[in-house]
Amino acid sequence: xxxxxxxxxxxxxxxxxxxxxxxxxxxxxxxxxxxxxxxxxxxxxxxxxxxxxxxxxxxxxxxxxxxxxxxxxxxxxxxxxxxxxxxxxxxxxxxxxxxxxxxxxxxxxxxxxxxxxxxxxxxxxxxxxxxxxxxxxxxxxxxxxxxxxxxxxxxxxxxxxxxxxxxxxxxxxxxxxxxxxxxxxxxxxxxxxxxxxxxxxxxxxxxxxxxxxxxxxxxxxxxxxxxxxxxxxxxxxxxxxxxxxxxxxxxxxxxxxxxxxxxxxxxxxxxxxxxxxxxxxxxxxxxx
Amino acid sequence: xxxxxxxxxxxxxxxxxxxxxxxxxxxxxxxxxxxxxxxxxxxxxxxxxxxxxxxxxxxxxxxxxxxxxxxxxxxxxxxxxxxxxxxxxxxxxxxxxxxxxxxxxxxxxxxxxxxxxxxxxxxxxxxxxxxxxxxxxxxxxxxxxxxxxxxxxxxxxxxxxxxxxxxxxxxxxxxxxxxxxxxxxxxxxxxxxxxxxxxxxxxxxxxxxxxxxxxxxxxxxxxxxxxxxxxxxxxxxxxxxxxxxxxxxxxxxxxxxxxxxxxxxxxxxxxxxxxxxxxxxxxxxxxxxxxxxxxxxxxxxxxxxxxxxxxxxxxxxxxxxxxxxxxxxxxxxxxxxxxxxxxxxxxxxxxxxxxxxxxxxxxxxxxxxxxxxxxxxxxxxxxxxxxxxxxxxxxxxxxxxxxxxxxxxxxxx
Numbered sequence: 246x247x248x249x250x251x252x253x254x255x256x257x258x259x260x261x262x263x264x265x266x267x268x269x270x271x272x273x274x275x276x277x278x279x280x281x282x283x284x285x286x287x288x289x290x291x292x293x294x295x296x297x298x299x300x301x302x303x304x305x306x307x308x309x310x311x312x313x314x315x316x317x318x319x320x321x322x323x324x325x326x327x328x329x330x331x332x333x334x335x336x337x338x339x340x341x342x343x344x345x346x347x348x349x350x351x352x353x354x355x356x357x358x359x360x361x362x363x364x365x366x367x368x369x370x371x372x373x374x375x376x377x378x379x380x381x382x383x384x385x386x387x388x389x390x391x392x393x394x395x396x397x398x399x400x401x402x403x404x405x406x407x408x409x410x411x412x413x414x415x416x417x418x419x420x421x422x423x424x425x426x427x428x429x430x431x432x433x434x435x436x437x438x439x440x441x442x443x444x445x446x447x448x449x450x451x452x453x454x455x456x457x458x459x460x461x462x463x464x465x466x467x468x469x470x471x472x473x474x475x476x477x478x479x480x481x482x483x484x485x486x487x488x489x490x491x492x493x494x495x496x497x498x499x500x501x502x503x504x505x506x507x508x509x510x511x512x513x514x515x516x517x518x519x520x521x522x523x524x525x526x527x528x529x530x531x532x533x
Numbered sequence: 534x535x536x537x538x539x540x541x542x543x544x545x546x547x548x549x550x551x552x553x554x555x556x557x558x559x560x561x562x563x564x565x566x567x568x569x570x571x572x573x574x575x576x577x578x579x580x581x582x583x584x585x586x587x588x589x590x591x592x593x594x595x596x597x598x599x600x601x602x603x604x605x606x607x608x609x610x611x612x613x614x615x616x617x618x619x620x621x622x623x624x625x626x627x628x629x630x631x632x633x634x635x636x637x638x639x640x641x642x643x644x645x646x647x648x649x650x651x652x653x654x655x656x657x658x659x660x661x662x663x664x665x666x667x668x669x670x671x672x673x674x675x676x677x678x679x680x681x682x683x684x685x686x687x688x689x690x691x692x693x694x695x696x697x698x699x700x701x702x703x704x705x706x707x708x709x710x711x712x713x714x715x716x717x718x719x720x721x722x723x724x725x726x727x728x729x730x731x732x733x734x735x736x737x738x739x740x741x742x743x744x745x746x747x748x749x750x751x752x753x754x755x756x757x758x759x760x761x762x763x764x765x766x767x768x769x770x771x772x773x774x775x776x777x778x779x780x781x782x783x784x785x786x787x788x789x790x791x792x793x794x795x796x797x798x799x800x801x802x803x804x805x806x807x808x809x810x811x812x813x814x815x816x817x818x819x820x821x822x823x824x825x826x827x828x829x830x831x832x833x834x835x836x837x838x839x840x841x842x843x844x845x846x847x848x849x850x851x852x853x854x855x856x857x858x859x860x861x862x863x864x865x866x867x868x869x870x871x872x873x874x875x876x877x878x879x880x881x882x883x884x885x886x887x888x889x890x891x892x893x894x895x896x897x898x899x900x901x902x903x904x905x906x907x908x909x910x911x912x913x914x915x916x917x918x919x920x921x922x923x924x925x926x927x928x929x930x931x932x933x934x935x936x937x938x939x940x941x942x943x944x945x946x
Contacts, residue, residue, distance in 0.1 A: 321661050352830070352897060355663045387664050390894035415897050425827065427897060428589035432597055 270506045270519035271307055277501035278377040279307060282412070283471035284315030284449025285351065287331035292493045293472040295512050297335035300495060303510065304339065307497055311376065312336075312344060313383070315449030315468060316351025316414025318364065323355045332363060347374065349383040351414035351449060373400050379500050380406035384413035386448075389433055397434075401441035408500055408524060411438065412447040418465045420485050421451035421478045438463050444524055445505060453479050453490040454509050456518055460484070464522050468509070471495045489517035573811050574883055577818025578907060585823030596820045603820045604890055605769050607813040609759060612709075613751070613773035614810045615677075617803065619702055621782050637862070638699030640855040641848045645704055645878065646673050648847015653839035660831040668832060668893050668902045672839035673708040674884035676909075677701035683877045683913045688926040692863035693874050700848065700874075705884055709774075712891045713767045725765030729775070732758035736779035745781050747802040754779075768891055814883070821886045822907055828900035836885065836905025841912055845875035869923040876919050879912030 273279070281300060286293055300312075319331050333340060340346075340363070348364035349371075350356065359366040366372060370385040371393055382400060385393060401409060416424075417431035438446065439461050449469030457465040470493050479488040493512035498505060509518040584592040653672035657665045680697045688694070736754040744750070751773065759772040781802075852871060856862060862871070881888075885906035893899040921928045 323661070323663075350664070352662060352664060357663075387896050387898050388894040389896045393894075423827075427828075428825065429593045429895060429900065430897075432590065432593040433895060 270521060271497060271499050271508050272501060272506060273307055273499065274501045276377075277499050278379050279309040279497075279499050280376075281309050281312045282315060282447050282466070282468050282496040282498065283312060284414075284447075284467075284469035285317040285452055286314065286335070286472035287317065287319035287327075287353075288321070288472045289327070289331040289335075290472065292474065292512060293331070294335045296471050296493050296495055297338070299510065299512060299514050300336070301338035302514070303497060304342065304344070307499075309497065310344060312339065312346045313381065313412050313447065314346055314348035314364070315412055315447055316349050316386075317353040317449060317469070317473070318348050318351065319355070319358060320353050320473075323358065328361060328363065347381065347383060349413050350385050350387060352387055371396065375406055377500065378407040378502075380404045380409050382409070382411045384411060386413040386415040386427070386430055389430060394433065394437075397437055398441075401437060401443065404441070407503070408445075408505065409441065409443045410445045410447070411443050414448060415450045416448035416465070416467045416469075417446070418457045418460055418484060419448070419451050419467045420455060420457075420480050420482045420488070421453055421467070421475065421490075422480050423475055423478055424451050435461065435463075445522060447496075451475065451478065453488060454494040454496075454517065455479055455488040455490075456486045456509070456520075457484050458486045466496065466507075468494065468496050487518040574814040574818040575910070577815040578822030578886075579818075581819045581821070581823030582826075582907075586825055589825055592823050596823060599816070600820050600890075603813065603816045604887075605763075606759070608770040608817060608887065609755070609773045610751075610806065610813055611810050611817070612771055613755075613777050614803075614806055616774050616777040617780060617782070617806075620778055622698075624782060635699055635703075637852065637855055637860050638696055639703050640851050640860065641696075642700045642703035642707070644847040644849075644851020644854075645675075645700065645844040645875075646707060646847070648845075648850065649673060649839040649843035651847075652843030653835045656835040656838050657831065660835075662831045665832045665835060665898060665901070668836070668889065668898065670708050670711045670892050671836055671881065671885050671888045671902055671906060672843065673704055673711070674881040674888045674906070675701040675704045675844075675878050676880045676882040676884055677705065679880040679882055679910070679913055680877045683880075683916050684874065686927070687873060687877075687917065687920045688870060691870070691926065692866045693870055696863050696866060697874050697878055700878055704878075708884065708888055709771060712888050713762075713771050725761045725763075725767075728757055728761035728764065732761055733775055733779075736776050740779045747780055747806065750776055750780050770887070770891075817883070817886070821890055822903065824900045824903045824907075826904065828897060829904050830897070830901040832898055832901030833905035833908065836881070836902055837908050840879045840881050840885075840905075840909040841876075841915065844879050845872070848875040848878065869925055872923065873916050873920045873925050876912060877916040879909060879915065881906050881909040881912075885909060 271279075281303075283296070283300070286296075303309075319327055321327070332346075336344075336346070345365055346363060348354075348358070348366055350359065356370065358364060359370055360368045365374075366383070370388070371383060373380065373382045375381070380400075382397065384397065397411075411434075415427045415430060417427055417434055419426050437443075443463055445464045445466070447466050447468060449467065451467050452470045452473040452475035453467065454470055455467040457467075459465075470490070472493065474493050475490065476492075477490055479485070479490045481488055487509075489509060489511065491511075494509055494517060497508045497510065499507075503524040505522040505524070507518075507520055507522065508516055511517050581592070649672040650669050653669050654666060657663060677698060680701055681694065684691075684693050684697050732754045735757065736750055739749055739754070754776045755773050758776055759769050762769040762772040849871065852862070862868075866874070886903065889899060889902045889906055893902055920926055
């Protein structure tokens with residue numbers, strides 16, 4: 246009986262440890278790029294503060310150096326005091342530790358927020374930066390004008406970085422009931438992503454977490470529940486790889502060589518999804 | 534006897550040839566109905582809405598390919614036709630010739646613009662989505678054809694028709710002035726202004742040497758003007774507007790939107806032109822009206838509130854102030870009729886769609902505003918409802934007959 250119990254315990258540990266969506270998957274290598282992703286944050290409510298605390302405690306074990314913000318960084322009134330109550334206080338521990346927040350604009354963001362120093366946008370609606378072997382493009386999906394499209398094309402064409410990661414507010418793949426996929430944006434952006442070998446795309450807008458199965462070789466995440474929440478809003482389809490819509494959530498990511506490790510966590514610190522993305526063969530660089 | 538039998542055979546309703554003729558007549562009647570009332574655009578819009586919501590990927594792939602030729606080139610013919618009709622209507626003997634008629638409508642148009650833009654911006658700010666502020670010119674748009682046909686149905690041959698036409702023309706002229714330089718272009722070229730001078734100069738020369746055909750003006754001067762607008766960072770859909778005053782003209786005594794009789798060279802070209810524009814408007818509706826309905830958002834409500842509340846309120850307030858200042862209402866146009874006129878002008882539809890594509894780039898905001906622009910079509914129903922409630926025009930005649938009293942009698946020609 247005792248042997249049976251031990252065998253059962255061993256089975257739970259082994260099988261449970263590798264079950265999809267629950268694997269603790271961040272290796273924390275010293276030379277890797279570590280970052281977090283949060284979307285639809287800035288409502289100033291208790292849940293946003295709790296996600297901020299969870300991020301801070303996660304950083305103790307996983308010292309990420311930057312946070313990408315997927316839009317709707319401030320909701321409602323957006324005056325001087327609101328930057329404090331809806332951004333600086335919830336993430337005070339991270340800001341004081343020198344973590345950089347790199348924002349993209351959502352439909353609730355005042356375009357003037359691009360000039361706020363804490364968002365590192367330097368006044369631009371869309372911008373790019375590189376860390377280690379990763380090229381980030383923060384886009385403005387509110388207004389996909391010809392100038393921005395030409396800029397995306399040129400920036401991706403010029404990039405020699407191993408990883409190309411784009412993030413913007415409105416998802417081009419999503420299975421949420423409220424908003425869902427923005428197909429008009431998809432028709433414009435997806436050919437560029439495929440042509441230049443973009444590896445991963447992050448969006449918010451839908452107040453849930455969803456991981457899509459790779460579409461035409463590109464991995465898509467929706468992570469728009471770090472403040473707002475649309476409980477039970479995901480209507481999973483054949484495109485859905487994993488989702489979580491029962492509580493606020495955020496993502497931790499690590500790029501190590503040709504591997505990108507990801508982990509989605511709930512407001513309470515529970516891992517709700519995790520995994521690994523291998524860098525695909527890209528037409529632009531011709532490398533693995 | 535044999536002849537009678539043959540005739541009976543031909544007239545028999547089940548005869549294939551009779552059916553075909555009947556079907557052709559019915560088809561032609563429906564086509565004329567759609568054509569004469571500018572309904573091909575709503576038809577294109579309806580197809581687009583169904584297509585976009587049932588097979589969005591194929592719809593948006595299609596529109597991405599043809600939006601430039603339709604919006605930037607094709608619509609130049611629409612605005613040129615509008616300009617041609619206004620120029621002819623303003624000629625001696627034309628329906629809008631008397632400049633004394635312009636005073637009050639311009640005041641009303643200004644009130645409508647202030648009212649609609651104020652409501653739009655207030656709505657956007659109240660919903661804390663200031664990124665939508667850039668769509669305010671959409672709130673200015675009036676679908677003149679829609680307003681015209683609604684009022685023609687309610688108040689035929691009354692002073693309301695030229696009044697609403699003038700409000701629409703003044704309002705849209707303001708909107709075009711705002712929208713034109715904000716066109717979303719990548720780069721501008723200094724050569725644009727020089728090309729513009731060449732186009733206008735050439736049109737002047739053609740006029741001076743008495744060229745009566747439209748084609749040389751449109752093909753040569755129009756093409757040069759199109760490049761001039763495009764390179765100057767102006768919306769090229771307005772490229773033919775400065776060329777149109779040089780075209781041959783005949784004054785319009787009839788309806789502004791009626792297809793002119795094909796009785797001389799000028800009217801023949803206008804007739805051909807009208808056919809072309811109707812086809813373009815169908816494509817315009819097809820390309821621009823397709824939005825996924827779950828893209829509804831604050832921008833949709835803002836456009837709708839601006840059109841249905843802001844503009845009528847602004848028009849009525851401005852006319853009220855103008856009357857207090859000493860201006861007179863048009864003959865046979867009382868305050869009740871004015872309420873119906875103000876509501877009839879609330880539909881933005883065609884022009885609102887155009888302004889939206891001109892000032893808002895592709896994306897979710899454009900979808901929101903487009904839904905609002907399409908929804909302003911309900912303004913026509915509100916005008917009809919108000920006319921019925923206030924017993925105006927046709928509805929007055931009916932109630933008068935029932936009650937045995939005299940209602941509003943339309944002005945006879």
